[in-house]
Amino acid sequence: MGIPVLILGASGTGKSTSLRNFNKNEIGVFNVAAKPLPFRGKLDVVNTADYEVIKSTLMKNTRNAYVIDDSQYLMAFASFSRAYEKGYDKFTQFAVDFQQLLNTIINGTSNDTIVYLLHHTETDEAGHIKAKTIGKMLDQQLTVEGLFSVVLLAKTDGEKYTFITNGFPPAKSPLDMFAEKEIENDLRAVDAAIREYWELKPLGAEKDGAK
Numbered sequence: 265m266g267i268p269v270l271i272l273g274a275s276g277t278g279k280s281t282s283l284r285n286f287n288k289n290e291i292g293v294f295n296v297a298a299k300p301l302p303f304r305g306k307l308d309v310v311n312t313a314d315y316e317v318i319k320s321t322l323m324k325n326t327r328n329a330y331v332i333d334d335s336q337y338l339m340a341f342a343s344f345s346r347a348y349e350k351g352y353d354k355f356t357q358f359a360v361d362f363q364q365l366l367n368t369i370i371n372g373t374s375n376d377t378i379v380y381l382l383h384h385t386e387t388d389e390a391g392h393i394k395a396k397t398i399g400k401m402l403d404q405q406l407t408v409e410g411l412f413s414v415v416l417l418a419k420t421d422g423e424k425y426t427f428i429t430n431g432f433p434p435a436k437s438p439l440d441m442f443a444e445k446e447i448e449n450d451l452r453a454v455d456a457a458i459r460e461y462w463e464l465k466p467l468g469a470e471k472d473g474a475k
Contacts, residue, residue, distance in 0.1 A: 266373030273418025278425035282451040355399030376465035
């Protein structure tokens with residue numbers, strides 16, 4: 265059973281930059297919007313990845329770390345492709361497709377696999393920061409953040425880029441997984457902390473196929 269991890273943040277808060285310390289063969293990147301990565305160095309990237317490409321690759325599970333950057337565009341691009349359709353059925357499909365992706369991560373990958381979803385935020389009517397979605401089904405019937413044990417919130421003051429680990433909703437993480445409530449935006453270091461806490465195989469370890 266794989267582990268999904270949600271990295272939330274507004275555009276420009278350092279979500280993609282947090283990948284900078286991974287080595288090429290350590291992580292597979294699904295680059296949904298096909299935008300260039302904001303740092304030097306190369307990672308294994310699949311550009312313009314859609315749900316089917318992502319799910320089929322995860323089911324093969326040849327690595328123990330993946331990232332979907334930016335996962336909210338999966339819903340946004342689907343919405344634009346069906347913009348002229350009338351009715352609400354399409355919004356149900358948007359929600360179902362995203363839920364099925366999460367199900368593939370959890371139930372279709374091995375116990376040592378972590379999949380990071382880098383995802384934009386929005387503010388709801390009550391002023392709460394939340395994961396950006398399309399339609400109301402995911403918010404009202406599912407609550408995206410509730411499906412993750414680890415939700416980190418990216419922030420910046422224009423010079424320093426960090427992740428909030430807990431204490432500021434929607435950020436949350438298990439007790440003592442991270443030493444501080446605010447840490448450097450280094451996703452490779454985050455990966456190491458998660459693996460140590462839950463006693464998972466180290467990053468890049470050979471896959472054994474167990475799920």
